[in-house]
Amino acid sequence: QVQLVQSGAEVKKPGASVKVSCKASGYTFISYGISWVRQAPGQGLEWMGWISAYNGNTNYAQKLQGRVTMTTDTITSTAYMELRSLRSDDTAVYYCARDDGSGSYRFDPWGQGTLVSVSS
Amino acid sequence: EIVLTQSPGTLSLSPGERATLSCRASQSVSSTYLAWYQQRPGQAPRLLIYGASSRATGIPDRFSGSGSGTDFTLTISRLEPEDFAVYYCQQYGSSPLTFGGGTKVEIK
Numbered sequence: 704q705v706q707l708v709q710s711g712a713e714v715k716k717p718g719a720s721v722k723v724s725c726k727a728s729g730y731t732f733i734s735y736g737i738s739w740v741r742q743a744p745g746q747g748l749e750w751m752g753w754i755s756a757y758n759g760n761t762n763y764a765q766k767l768q769g770r771v772t773m774t775t776d777t778i779t780s781t782a783y784m785e786l787r788s789l790r791s792d793d794t795a796v797y798y799c800a801r802d803d804g805s806g807s808y809r810f811d812p813w814g815q816g817t818l819v820s821v822s823s
Numbered sequence: 824e825i826v827l828t829q830s831p832g833t834l835s836l837s838p839g840e841r842a843t844l845s846c847r848a849s850q851s852v853s854s855t856y857l858a859w860y861q862q863r864p865g866q867a868p869r870l871l872i873y874g875a876s877s878r879a880t881g882i883p884d885r886f887s888g889s890g891s892g893t894d895f896t897l898t899i900s901r902l903e904p905e906d907f908a909v910y911y912c913q914q915y916g917s918s919p920l921t922f923g924g925g926t927k928v929e930i931k
Contacts, residue, residue, distance in 0.1 A: 747922055747925050748925075798868070800868075803873075809856075809870060809873045810858075810870060810913075811870035811873075811880075812870075813868055814867065815867055
């Protein structure tokens, strides 16, 4: 079955960087894009950006431009999200999610989530 | 940026009752690009409805979506115990993609 499995929880200090992985299985990786969505504690969902697994094209949310980089490794069918210059308000659960393969950004399925805690 | 406003914030209902959730957009959204997700506590969101009214694979037919333009609705015809959760609408027709703030459906 189609599955996205994310890396484990991270604890970081302000100013540091974090890199979260999302390993895909059960489908042809390069035929779909991956988005990253985060959820601060007790809050709603915030889209961070998207990457094409086919050619690496990206589309980042403007508020994160310059701090976020999304990449893929087609050999291992893994997507990565790196966030730099971490602040306390970056504390959140980070999800990866697959699009529908036709350029439509509806998300199915989602990874299980990775908690990133930023604290001094 | 398209802002999605969901109402009510919390809906208190009993199992077997009908739930009606609203999602209003700050500007017109193509029906093709409106989705609904369910999120249970401690879990990732799950796609329920896409294209405003199409059920995702494996979603029971008690879930239905409708609407167009700026007003969309998710209806759960008869609440089952597993349906008590938070529901989010999402527009994916223009960047940035945006989500509504969510409606929590709780047991009365």
